Amino acid sequence: MAKKNANGDGSIFLRKDGRWCGAITIGLDENGVQKKKYIYDRDRDELRKKMLALQNDISINGGYVRDDIITLNQWGKTYLNEFVKSSVRPSTYDSYEVILRRHINNDSIGTMKLKDIKSFHLQKFLNSKSSLSKSYIKKMHMLLDMFFSNAVKNDLIPKNPMDAVNMPKSQKQVKDVRALTRQEQSEYMKQLESTRLKPLFLTCLFTGMRMGELMALDWDHVNFKKGEIKVEFSYKEVRMHDQKEPYWKLLKQPPKTSSGLRTIPIPQEIVKMLKSHKTAQDKLSLKLGKDEFNKEKLVFCSEVGTPLSSRNIQRTHYSICNKIGLSGIGFHALRHTFATRMIEENVPVKTVQYWIGHSSIEITYNIYVHVQEENKKAAAQVQSDLFKNLL
Numbered sequence: 001m002a003k004k005n006a007n008g009d010g011s012i013f014l015r016k017d018g019r020w021c022g023a024i025t026i027g028l029d030e031n032g033v034q035k036k037k038y039i040y041d042r043d044r045d046e047l048r049k050k051m052l053a054l055q056n057d058i059s060i061n062g063g064y065v066r067d068d069i070i071t072l073n074q075w076g077k078t079y080l081n082e083f084v085k086s087s088v089r090p091s092t093y094d095s096y097e098v099i100l101r102r103h104i105n106n107d108s109i110g111t112m113k114l115k116d117i118k119s120f121h122l123q124k125f126l127n128s129k130s131s132l133s134k135s136y137i138k139k140m141h142m143l144l145d146m147f148f149s150n151a152v153k154n155d156l157i158p159k160n161p162m163d164a165v166n167m168p169k170s171q172k173q174v175k176d177v178r179a180l181t182r183q184e185q186s187e188y189m190k191q192l193e194s195t196r197l198k199p200l201f202l203t204c205l206f207t208g209m210r211m212g213e214l215m216a217l218d219w220d221h222v223n224f225k226k227g228e229i230k231v232e233f234s235y236k237e238v239r240m241h242d243q244k245e246p247y248w249k250l251l252k253q254p255p256k257t258s259s260g261l262r263t264i265p266i267p268q269e270i271v272k273m274l275k276s277h278k279t280a281q282d283k284l285s286l287k288l289g290k291d292e293f294n295k296e297k298l299v300f301c302s303e304v305g306t307p308l309s310s311r312n313i314q315r316t317h318y319s320i321c322n323k324i325g326l327s328g329i330g331f332h333a334l335r336h337t338f339a340t341r342m343i344e345e346n347v348p349v350k351t352v353q354y355w356i357g358h359s360s361i362e363i364t365y366n367i368y369v370h371v372q373e374e375n376k377k378a379a380a381q382v383q384s385d386l387f388k389n390l391l
Helices: 044-061 072-087 090-104 119-127 134-153 182-194 198-205 211-216 268-288 310-323 332-344 349-356 361-390
Strands: 011-014 020-028 034-041 228-231 234-240 247-253 262-265
Touching (some): 011 044, 020 044, 034 044, 044 072, 072 134, 090 134, 090 234, 090 247, 182 198, 182 310, 182 332, 198 211, 198 310, 198 332, 211 234, 262 349, 332 349, 332 361, 349 361
Antiparallel strands (some): 011 020, 020 034, 228 262, 234 247
16 A cells, blocks of 8 residues: 655555555646656665655756656766765766766767667667777776666666677777886986975885875874885865766775775885984974864875875876986886886785785786796897807
8 A cells, every 4th residue: 555645745655576666746647637757666765765856856847857758868867866876986976977978968879768779779889989998988888788777677668778789899009007117217216306205206116006095195004113004095086066066076085996905015215214204294294383284194295284186296207207208107107117026026926916906916917927028038138149149
């Protein structure tokens, strides 16, 4: 039996299949008969949230888009706002919103009615994105599947057309991240003397930490006695969508996967450097006389105690690279350099994987293979030189 809510709020009842069903009046037809919209969910509280969202939409927009004319653009926006936003990270939501806004909304498929979209429409759309990276096409494929599978669950369409859509092959050239050679690393380190970010860059070169992890590192996670750094958080600049207009915000968040949580040993030289850095930081705090200086106890902060900007870190890195004649080398190369040096020194691949926080050993193993190839080339050159000397 349906349970009545307050007048105009709809009714809720339990179906035989175990799902809760909510009925909301969305208007009158041409004969003056009430038109109802039915919403389903296995969780009663979640159903109430969906009903409230629909009621708000009706009150704001003055009506409801009929199931038989709703477009992919409209459904995509509804799905992200009502089903996704509250259950994923803001950065994840933003990546989905970008795909919808930049790719689906700007394509003819976005204006097609949901019920009219077939597998071949979707296959053609994804095939047209072959210039994008493999990972981006994969995310786009996944998001479309989420759109349509949820549309099936909400009885908007009978079946998911994405079931028959293949993943197109990316035509984008994958650019390998190369590590600095030992000579380049030495020259890079010499240039660090001229920047106040020297401690950050050296810590990266000898721990392989990600930029966001370095930005979020606080003194509570540095153990001088044991010579260890514990990685538990990362900073990321994310576009937020919880207000009328999107805005950028620096968020501190835990890693996406457990592999990001790790404890990294640091050499005594880095321990000594960080101790000196902390002493200098404490003196600066006293000099400025600010109780709020570096409130988060960040290891690497700005001169006024606020979190560092990723853009400033990148700018400093590229400036150093230009001075030593390196081009096209991103900050990520420093992390790659750490892994390469460790493998060159015969540290087990599994250990390097843990220290650097790779979720898959395949990524670390690719570095190992590259090092082995370089060793083979060096050995071949030795043989060539020996041959010439013996002639």
